Amino acid sequence: MVEIKTVEVSQKKKTRLNNTVILFIILVVMFALFSYVGRPFFFSKLNLIPMVSNLSFVGIIAAVLTMVMVSGEIDFSIGGNIGLTACLTALLLERGLPGWLVVIIAIAGGFAMGAFNGMLVTVVGVNSIIATIGTMFIWRGIGYTLTNGESILALNPVIDYIGRGMVFQVIPFPIILLVVTFVITYVIMNHSKWGRRIYAIGANPLASFLSGINVKKVKFIGFLFCGAAAALGGLVLTSLSAVGMPQHGQGQELVIISAIILGGTALGGGRGQILGTLAGVLILSVLYNFLTIMNIYYFYIQMVQGSVLILVVSTYEIRQAVARRRT
Template sequence: MTEATANTQRIPDRLESPLKAAILSWPALLLLVVVGLFILNSLLSPYFLSAWSISDMTFTFTEKAIIALAMALLIISGEIDLSVASIMALASTMMGIALQYGLGTPGLVLVGIGTGLICGAFNGFLVTRLGLPSIVVTIGTMSFFRGISYIVLGDQAFKGYPDSLDFFGQGYVFWVVSFEFVLFLICAAAYYVLLHRTNFGRHIFVIGNNPVAARFSGIRVERVKFILFCLTGLMSGVAGVLLTSRLASTRPSIAFGWELEVVTIVVLGGVSILGGAGSILGVVLAAFIMGLVTFGLGLLNVPGIVMSIFIGALLIFVIALPIAFRMIRERRA
């Protein structure tokens, strides 16, 4: 009885306090990695520790991170969208077409964002109404959307955007703080509240863990997923506007391959690729990690193909890591 009592008394001691749980959490580890990469970049390159260099670094990840915020919610719900980069290309192409008809900056922005929203709604309709697997649908629309851009543009490019459009992708709100970065922080705060402080966010977690139970509990699963696809398309349209503004031109190859980097940011941020778990804070920190890595490698004149190899290896690693830990725990048990 004494031994049994001692064992039962030790169980509460094994429960982590909120502070200890936060310190040992995945976002805390990511924060340490961010600090470590910042120090490493400072030591490896004499050009890194400059306000303007750090500001330039934010341009390497803000557009992808803006999409990753919405993609995180979608993956937590158990779905995925691999067409986000192609949506950006199509949004930019539609902006170029609107430019030919004399549309001004407000109209161009609305066209880009609206195109993204329509593409997201199209993906959502195919998945939620027709019951098609999201990975198959979005692989198809990835080719479909970018194919439209190639049909319209071929090997040409749209140029001559108004100077007032430059602010969205090149402007600064204060000193070295870019508009893109401020917009990313605002979106991150909004998505944090949406996912972690609202009933809608709780519904997303429930759906990701068990969609059947969610449906029987009264949650409109298809409606929630449709909204998430629309949000992902909307944020892709916003990113398309920002990138078009930053490049001051439109080509059909714009943002080619970015879907891999967006998914890497989401998964590196601690979002389970199987759905049901994740946090916006982790995604934000993962975006900074991707920016520090890519910008640091760029300062060291590392070829782009090496960066692609690193991103692919990183994606495999962060997916395999929790599986490996789970297998180790099961063997020890």
């Protein structure tokens, strides 16, 4: 009996690993296929650099939001946060503040927005879906109010560099931000005590609380950093577009959450992998880019994106059901 169980363990481990590995295989196949079908433009500097710069801002936020989602919460306000950060950045630059100070203020603003969400959820006790849908509207509303709904030019050497700078003249700076974010979140989630607490809370908040884990603190800090990550994403987007406008980031919360779920994170918490999220972001972004350069009508692109999400998540459910029937 014991030996048989051991086999089961290794099988289970394999399937969990497989989910992420399969996603990366899909990604590589997709990329190769797109490079061929979309030749020569798809696999060219002219296409790839804007593509990776764009997916960077999605990925930075997705990595941190994965931590929040594994702990069993969610943050819909990231889109609004991006919009407000963009407006704030542009307005402060207009006032003539130095670029580095604007960056600091923008990130601090992100922390403040995250703290507000965290407080609503952990202190007041509002369900995070409701709390952050509420703040999503509030942040964007503030953005519209501050700018009167207009786009404001955001040109400044520091800001320009965040989205469009090139390190060693070949690596887009957002990619550096993306890699750093993923390395940090990966280490936290897979190797740190903090990450262990996040997984434990997602798996069973009550048992975690009754084991002396400060559940509210862990969740609060998740929201805090999610706010900061969204603000950083907002800075990248502002830089890429060279304008700050309240519409920035509209709908992005759903794209980002889709990518995370595509990557295998469970909505209820407890399960999720940072690398899975990375794969999810890459797959959705590469697909979107390919369809766009192939001149596919935007309406169809949306349908394809939605279908991919449903298809992948359905296979998760089916595989889980099969695994359950086996035991």
